[in-house]
Amino acid sequence: MFLKDKFYKVTKEEVSGTSATYTLAILPDCSVYDGHFPGNPVCPGVCNMQTILECAMMLTGTDLHYNTIKQCRLTAIATPEVCPEVTVSVSVDESNTILAEIKDSKQTYMTLKGTVQ
DSSP: OOOBTTTEEEEEEEEETTEEEEEEEEOTTOGGGGTSOTTSOOOOHHHHHHHHHHHHHHHHTSOOOEEEEEEEEEOSOOOTTTOSEEEEEEEEOTTOEEEEEEEOSSOEEEEEEEEEO
16 A cells, blocks of 8 residues: 555755655554544554655656665654654665654654665
């Protein structure tokens, strides 16, 4: 399932070679919050990972999937109320190594390193 325009909306895109930064508005009315958690919505880590992958696909212009996840750290709890807007910085090099982070002006919510194909 793709999350773009359901879980988040891209409001700004800055691409430079093999790296990009996407500013995203988190959509609080997404149905994922009905189960995670009603009355206290939390952005699920798996949705953050999918958001990073979708940003990598926008960057490369190709369909991708994770080959390996070497490191994935959830460093803070993201909620649509606490962080209604985040930036996703992502790079994909020639060996298909992906480096990414989700953050806002106050903190980092997730960092990820792996490979895609």
